[in-house]
Amino acid sequence: MPILPIDTGRYGTPEMRRIFEEETRVQKMLDVEAALAWAHAEVGDISKEDAEKIMAVALLKNVKLSRIKEIEREIKHDVAALVRALSEACGSSSGCVHLGATSYDIVDTANALQLKEATELIEKRLIDLEKTLMDKAARYRDTIMIGRTHGQHALPITLGFKFAVWLREIARHFQRLKQCEERVLVGKMTGAVGTQAGLGHHAMQIQELVMRRLGLKAADISTQIVQRDRYAELICVNALIASSLDNFANEIRELQRPEIGEMFEAFDVERQVGSSAMPHKQNPELCERVCGLARIVRSLSIPGLENVVTWHERDLTQSSTERFLLPESCILTDYLLFLINGIIYNLRVDEQRMLRNMELTEGRSMSEPVMTALIGKGMNRQEVHELLRKLAIESQAKNISFKDVLLENGVVSGKLTREEIEAALNPRNYLGSAVKQVDLIVEKTRKARLN
Numbered sequence: 001m002p003i004l005p006i007d008t009g010r011y012g013t014p015e016m017r018r019i020f021e022e023e024t025r026v027q028k029m030l031d032v033e034a035a036l037a038w039a040h041a042e043v044g045d046i047s048k049e050d051a052e053k054i055m056a057v058a059l060l061k062n063v064k065l066s067r068i069k070e071i072e073r074e075i076k077h078d079v080a081a082l083v084r085a086l087s088e089a090c091g092s093s094s095g096c097v098h099l100g101a102t103s104y105d106i107v108d109t110a111n112a113l114q115l116k117e118a119t120e121l122i123e124k125r126l127i128d129l130e131k132t133l134m135d136k137a138a139r140y141r142d143t144i145m146i147g148r149t150h151g152q153h154a155l156p157i158t159l160g161f162k163f164a165v166w167l168r169e170i171a172r173h174f175q176r177l178k179q180c181e182e183r184v185l186v187g188k189m190t191g192a193v194g195t196q197a198g199l200g201h202h203a204m205q206i207q208e209l210v211m212r213r214l215g216l217k218a219a220d221i222s223t224q225i226v227q228r229d230r231y232a233e234l235i236c237v238n239a240l241i242a243s244s245l246d247n248f249a250n251e252i253r254e255l256q257r258p259e260i261g262e263m264f265e266a267f268d269v270e271r272q273v274g275s276s277a278m279p280h281k282q283n284p285e286l287c288e289r290v291c292g293l294a295r296i297v298r299s300l301s302i303p304g305l306e307n308v309v310t311w312h313e314r315d316l317t318q319s320s321t322e323r324f325l326l327p328e329s330c331i332l333t334d335y336l337l338f339l340i341n342g343i344i345y346n347l348r349v350d351e352q353r354m355l356r357n358m359e360l361t362e363g364r365s366m367s368e369p370v371m372t373a374l375i376g377k378g379m380n381r382q383e384v385h386e387l388l389r390k391l392a393i394e395s396q397a398k399n400i401s402f403k404d405v406l407l408e409n410g411v412v413s414g415k416l417t418r419e420e421i422e423a424a425l426n427p428r429n430y431l432g433s434a435v436k437q438v439d440l441i442v443e444k445t446r447k448a449r450l451n
Contacts, residue, residue, distance in 0.1 A: 006331055011293065016334040019117045020327035026068065027060050028110035029082055031214065034058040036101055036189065039209035043202035046096040053093040054086070062089045079103035100199035100206075102192045104314070108226040109187030111326065112216050115234065116185050118330040119177060125337035126174045126241075130449065132345045133170060134442050137163040141438040144427055145262060145354040146365060153365040156358065156427035159263075159349065161434045164441040166248055171445055173241045184234045186219040186226060187211050193313040194223040224314035228307040235304035235325060238333040239297050245340045246294035249287035252343065256284045261353045266346035286343050293332050300329045358427055363402030364392045369424040370406065370416075377415040387411060 002008045006017065018024060034055040041051030057063065063085045072081035080103070087094035098106075141160035146153050189207040190196045196203035211218045219226050255262040265284045267274070274281030304325055307318040358365070367388045374384045391412070395405045406412045406421050416424070423429055 006328070012331040012335045013338050016118065016121055016331050019114055019121070020331060023060055023065060025110060025114065026063075026065055026082065028113045029079070029106050030058040030060070030063060030086065031113065032106045032109045032187070032210070033083070033086055033098060035210045035213040036099070036105075036206070037096055038213060039189075039206045040096065040099055042209055043205055045200060045202065045206075046099065050093040050096040054090050054097055057089045057093075058086060077103075079106055082106075100191055100196075100203070101189065102198075102224055104225045105187075105189050105191065108222075109189070109210070109214065109216065111226075111231075111322075112185050112187045113214060115326065115330070116181075116216070118334070119181055119185070119234070122238075122241075122330065122334050122337065123174065123177060125334055125341065126170055126177070127449070129337055129341045129344070130167060130170050130174070130445060132341050133163050133167040134445055136160070136344060136347070137167055137438050138442050140349065141435050143349070143351050143354065144358070144431070146358045146427075153358075153361045155365060155368060156431060158431065158434050158438065159354070160438045162251075163344075164438045166244075167445055168441055169244050171448065173237070173244065176237050176240065180233045180237050182217075184230045185216060186230065187214065187216045188219045188222045188226055190222055190224075192224055194221070223310075223312075225310070225318070228304075228310065228318055231322070231326065232301075232304040232308050235329045236301050238329045239301040241333055242294040242297035242336055245336045246291050248340055249284075249290035249294075249343065252347070253284045253287045253291070256287075260357065262350055262357065264348040264350070265343055266348065286339055290336055290339050290343070293336055297329060297332050297336070300325050304329075361402075362395060362400070363425045364395055366402070366425045366427065366430065367392055369430045370412075370421070373420060373424045374412065374415055379415065 005011045009017075037046065037051040037054035037058075040046045041048050063082070067088070068078075068081050068085045071084050072078050075081060075084075083098045087097045090097055137160045139160070140163060141158060143159040144156055145159050145162075147155050147157040187210070188194075189199065189203075189210045191198040191203075196207070199206050207218050252263060252265060254260065256264050264282070265287055267282045272282075274283045274285075303321045307321055307325070310318070371381075371384050371388050374388075375381050387409075391405050391409060392402065395402045398405075403421060403425055406416075406425075407418065412421070
């Protein structure tokens with residue numbers, strides 16, 4: 001009976017879950033055993049007939065998962081159980097199975113095969129999200145809204161600018177993933193403690209042949225295991241990706257609050273229920289799911305880093321943790337990317353509310369352009385800053401517009417005309433290069449995608 005929500009199908013995409021299913025993993029291990037037999041035949045260690053028999057038999061339809069588990073219950077070793085089950089199915093060729101190999105030649109190389117498929121899928125999700133963010137950045141390049149720092153009104157930006165910032169964050173994650181694949185997607189065929197002694201005179205050639213057949217690189221050097229800094233790097237990259245998605249989802253949640261109401265997660269008004277008690281609720285449920293599951297992905301970085309530490313040439317501390325770490329990290333990262341892409345693609349944006357919200361501070365958020373205008377009239381920067389600070393406090397305390405306070409102040413009105421004050425207080429006049437930056441980022445990303 002399934003226990004974890006990944007197993008029940010609540011979380012995770014079918015494509016990624018399939019990569020880490022038990023049957024898939026066992027088949028990958030059988031693929032490695034088949035490649036090893038083929039390599040031995042290529043260098044003349046065993047006959048072509050024996051290799052062909054092992055290769056033909058090394059399929060789940062012949063090596064039953066139930067038989068592997070039955071043997072494991074008896075001998076208490078999962079890889080040895082797989083080797084025995086394969087040997088049983090190979091008949092007279094059984095003596096050529098697993099020749100010169102150690103368990104983690106099979107496990108680590110199978111890991112690489114699974115992680116290769118997993119990272120390809122995560123790459124695809126990142127590319128899909130890039131496309132969605134490119135479209136949103138271009139669509140809302142001119143949609144003005146208030147920028148916030150410390151949760152307070154700061155200066156105007158555009159919604160497209162916000163999306164463009166997210167866009168480049170995703171582009172960096174794509175680069176990180178591609179770069180770490182060079183170090184992570186490696187297999188090994190080096191035998192016990194890594195010296196290749198059990199593989200005979202053709203050991204290095206055998207390793208090269210096995211990896212070439214499987215479409216992998218060989219680790220340049222390893223002990224009895226591939227060193228776990230490799231897996232730790234991937235798990236940390238996944239944690240970085242999840243953290244960015246958490247950031248995006250958290251921003252959407254904040255902007256969906258009724259007090260702000262600028263953008264909203266899609267809600268099926270015909271059928272969706274927000275609360276079992278309060279019929280009016282329309283919760284940012286998917287964004288909250290992203291934020292919650294991102295915590296799990298981040299937390300996996302700790303045991304991932306702990307696994308780098310190994311007694312001598314190998315111990316078993318990594319084995320149990322990695323049965324959780326590798327599937328969970330990849331399944332949840334892929335799922336979070338799938339979720340956030342749908343969330344952003346289907347976002348509802350209230351542009352009029354954005355404009356109204358800019359008026360909440362009655363012009364005080366435009367104090368910097370007023371300061372810039374006064375400095376342009378020859379005033380001292382520090383003196384102007386202190387003057388406008390006091391005038392902003394006066395505007396808030398007396399609940400009158402910043403414009404009126406400025407017009408009533410003799411220093412300000414003596415330097416700036418009404419038209420100049422109004423121009424300084426117009427948010428559209430103080431977007432700087434925001435729109436141009438959006439265009440440049442979209443074009444940069446488009447070129448990168450073409451390359």
